[in-house]
Amino acid sequence: MSGPTRSPARNPTLADVAAAAGVSLSTASLAFSGNKPVSEETRERVLAAAGALGYAGPNPLARNLRRGRSGVVGVAVGRLSTAFRDPAALPMLDAVSEVLDAAGLGLLLMPEGDEHAGLPLDAVIYDICGSETWGAYDDLVARGVPLVVVEGPAWAGATYVDVEHRRGAAEVARHLHDLGHRRVATLTLEASHPQREREAGLRDVYPDAELVGPCASDLVAAQRMVGAWWDGGGEASAVVCQSDVQAAGVVLEARRRGLDVPGDLSVAGFDGVATPWLDLELTTVVQPLAEKGRATARAALSRIAGEPVDDVLLPVRMRVGGSTGPASHAT
Amino acid sequence: MSGPTRSPARNPTLADVAAAAGVSLSTASLAFSGNKPVSEETRERVLAAAGALGYAGPNPLARNLRRGRSGVVGVAVGRLSTAFRDPAALPMLDAVSEVLDAAGLGLLLMPEGDEHAGLPLDAVIYDICGSETWGAYDDLVARGVPLVVVEGPAWAGATYVDVEHRRGAAEVARHLHDLGHRRVATLTLEASHPQREREAGLRDVYPDAELVGPCASDLVAAQRMVGAWWDGGGEASAVVCQSDVQAAGVVLEARRRGLDVPGDLSVAGFDGVATPWLDLELTTVVQPLAEKGRATARAALSRIAGEPVDDVLLPVRMRVGGSTGPASHAT
DNA sequence: CGTTTCGATCGAATCGATTCGATGCTATCG
DNA sequence: CGATAGCATCGAATCGATTCGATCGAAACG
Structure with a gap:
């Protein structure tokens, strides 16, 4: 026995495996990757040596450097x-994850604030409608x-995936107009691309729609916001919200005040998500959330592959539920 | 001008920058990393050269290979x-992300099914209570x-973060017993470590607690499950659930059937999350969700650093809300 | 029987940094 | 004034693979 060249503490490398199997480094690599034919016998010898040494396969870090990709x-x-x-975020992200997985890519969450410089990312999906600046x-x-960029600010060099916010919002507005509503108020989101588009759609039909206020897509926040508005003397026969969660908040607050929905008040949402804890199906604009996610992920994949990619604009569909009805003469 | 050595299409490397700045590769590296002192003048020359060449900083893939870490x-x-x-998953994951971010690490989501082999991960957090086997x-x-492993199956070599499921469940059971309840049923989760522990806690007090059935932590699923149980003649003065979402489902279904909560039926949950759309605060077992996430992330960091890590067991606290009350004599 | 082809294998270059040890140089000390 | 630090810089080794081009022997060809 000659003295061991390798410290036993170190993890085995492909070179160790190759040496143990009596083949060259390149052949050992081929045995694992299969990128070129290797005789059956050699492959088995390599895999056996790997097993004996406790080698778990090529080091991903090294592979990544060589390929110039991180797979993330x-x-x-x-x-x-x-x-x-x-x-609304879940089905979207779920679809993104599904497409990326199928392509063998991982999905790294980048919470706001952290710049995440120093992480090797093959592509980045920007899906924060709220914020329009970004340090990274x-x-x-x-x-x-x-x-x-998903429904986001216009940035040079980005690929865009967007939704027909304006058309959807206008369609809901027209629906309310057809039901006789003349005094309409709207609960908005923070200033953002979708918000601007949707508001434009609403004002296509109701140029004078009153503003309840900007509000997160949060049940309690919406409740408070519309409550305060009513307390301040706000009046409307219909409230147009920018998410179903907001709409649910408005419905709950209206009921708390003894208003019937849709008898005394019509409420419309946006997104088309399930609200099982509400005994009412909301009138809303249904977004193709899963398709949005898929389109987004596919765009990322194409960009990674270096292919030309067109921006995507996804259609929406209004769903009339039980939260909107004819305007009562009282209001 | 001598012919360029580098194809202009290629991205500049640190070597290019060093050459342009007239310093050695190692000095250029030091200028960026700051791992050793570099004269102010040299640093500026290097950074200027980098700017001129459009060099965005050291390639993370190469850095990762060298360090043997992926940062993910x-x-x-x-x-x-x-x-x-x-x-309940959100505050937990949020805290994990926060701690990892602070340490400069990224968080990669690994959906079930995908083996994610080939991705260089510095550590893995396993937080699927449902499943007890895992291909990866x-x-x-x-x-x-x-x-x-968070509240998960016992696997060799893993570090554990767990919660006092049993004690919490027993405490709720004792609370119900004190209120006079003698006929108690329980809605369970899929077979899993937390479920087994919690059921043991319940049976410490109610050995004969009746089983409504196993059910996802989902409002509609819980509603259906308990509804079917009642339809089948199930009877109880209290229903112990394994999540607040389940409990909310039971409350909703009870009311739909004209039962008053807590007058006719007491309902207990688990987790201690907010249910703003319910006009009732649930009696539940409050988990320290954020602390669970922090402890988990800290454990991962320590393991990455090679430090010894103790398993963690987090305390719980029963919160008595408006969903439980004295057992009525009728039931 | 000489030559071309093909499959398996190998050696060496490469991906793009980080870092150890050595070197030269200028202050500090006795 | 000579020895000793200490700082800035550099050259070379290293991280662990993938892959291009060359080599070699055997089979297929005219």
Whole structure:
């Protein structure tokens, strides 16, 4: 026995395996990757040696450096608890994850605030509708990391996935107008691209729609906001919200005040998510959430592959539920 | 001008920057990392050269190979839409993310099913209470990737973070017993470590507690399950649930059938999450969700650092809300 | 029987940094 | 004034693979 060249503490490398199997480093690599034919006998010898040495396969870090890819796509969301509290975010992210998985890519969550510089990302998906500035943007551009923006601000070099916010909002507005509503108020989101588009859609029909106020897509926040508005003398026969969660909050607050929905008040939402704890199906604009996620992930994949990618605009569909009805003459 | 050595298409490397700045590769590296002192003048020359060449800083892939770290921690959750629909999951994951971010680590979501082999992970957090087998486990062990298991199955080599399920469940049971309840039924989760523990706690007080059935932590599923049980002649003065979402489902279904909570029926939950759409505060077992997340992330960090790590057992606290009351004589 | 082809294997270059040890140089000390 | 630090810089080794081009022997070809 000659003295061992390798410290036994160190993890075995492909070179160790190759040596143990009596083949060259390149052949051992081929035996694992299968990128070129290797005789059956050699492959078995290599795998046997690997097993004996406790070698678990090629080191991903080294592979990544060689390939120039990390196999990871970053997804910028807001603060996690905020981002995922919105039930509309889940089906979307779920679909993203599904498509990425199928392509063998991982999904890295990038909470707001952290710049995440120093992590090797093959592409980044920006899905924070709220914020329109982003510290990491310049760095990504400098590094040439493909960026896919979902319903977001216009940034140079990014691919866009968007939804027909304006058409959807206008359709709901028209529906309310057809029901005779003349005095309409709207609960908005923070200033953002979707908000601007939706408000434009609403004002296509109701140029004078009153503003209840900007509000997170949160049940309690919406309740408070509309409550305060009513307390302040606000009046409307219909309230148009920018999410179903907001709409549910308005319904709950209306009932708390003895108003019947839709008898005394019509309420419309946005997104088309399930609200099983509400005994009412909301009138809303149904977004193709899963398709949005898929389109987003596919765009990222194409950009990674270096293919040209078109921006995507997804259609919406109004769903008339039980939360809107004819305007009563009283209001 | 001598012919360029480098193809202009290629991204600049640190070597290019060093050459342009007229310093050695190692000095250029030091100028960026600051791991050793570099004269102010040299640093500026290097940074200027980097700017001129459009060099965005050291390639993370190369850095990672050198350090032997990827800077990414995997978090195994179930299917995303399922995992995050449970409101108890969010504060936990949020805290994990916060601690990892502070340490400069990224968080990679590992949905069930995908083995995610080939991704370089510095550690993995396993937070799927439902499933007790995991295809990726052997591979992680073989690679020596630290594993932190949250309320999960016992696996060799893993660090555990758990919660006093049994004590919490027993405390709720005792509370109900004190209120005079003698006929208690329980809605369970799928077979899992927390479920077994909690059921043991319940049976410490009510050995004969009746089983409504196993059920996902989902409002509608719980409603259906308990509804079917009542339809089948099930009777109880109190229903103990394994999550607040389940409990809310039971409350809703009870009311739908004209039962008053807590007048006719007491309902207890678990987790201690907010249910703002319920006009009732649930009696429940409050878990320190954020602390659970922090402890989990800290354990992962310590394991990555190679430090010895103790398992963690987190305390719970019963919160008596308006969903439980004295047993009525009728039932 | 000489030559071309093909499959298996190998050696060496490469991916893009970090870091150890050595070197030269200028202050500090006795 | 000579020895000793101490700082800035550099060259070379290293992390652990993948892959291009070359080599070699055997089979297929004219």
